[in-house]
Amino acid sequence: MSPAALPNGLNGVFRCTAERAATLQRAAEGRRFITASIDLPKHVRHATLFEGFASALRFPEWFGGNWDALADCLTDLSWLDEQGYLIILRGSHAAFAKDSEDWDTLTDILSDAASFWHEAGIPFCVLVEEGPNSLPELPAT
Numbered sequence: 001m002s003p004a005a006l007p008n009g010l011n012g013v014f015r016c017t018a019e020r021a022a023t024l025q026r027a028a029e030g031r032r033f034i035t036a037s038i039d040l041p042k043h044v045r046h047a048t049l050f051e052g053f054a055s056a057l058r059f060p061e062w063f064g065g066n067w068d069a070l071a072d073c074l075t076d077l078s079w080l081d082e083q084g085y086l087i088i089l090r091g092s093h094a095a096f097a098k099d100s101e102d103w104d105t106l107t108d109i110l111s112d113a114a115s116f117w118h119e120a121g122i123p124f125c126v127l128v129e130e131g132p133n134s135l136p137e138l139p140a141t
Helices: 018-029 046-056 067-074 093-119
Strands: 012-016 034-040 085-091 124-129
Touching (some): 018 034
Parallel strands (some): 085 124
């Protein structure tokens, strides 16, 4: 996939294969997108999850390390000056199976952020490698 093939309006949370995520990541990097790969913890630990987002997206020091702070930072990102955002979640989303409320909270926050950026005209896409069937599949480009 060439950088030109990356859809401008691709906003949302999608499941896809690792290969497709890697291809889209290369295309996004060619378009001056921030690309962030975040490894999901094997066992859900909020601190580890929040730390992964904070590190990958260079959250400011005031990031509070909780769900509300994650939502706030994902709809700000003013410290990054890019054309769009591509976040790839890798690892074991299955860890969330024991606590589906946390998975639902995470995907709700990510979906809300995607909607926020869509309204601003900025691509914000989250890919969950080998994600659960409850997520829509990444559309063909």
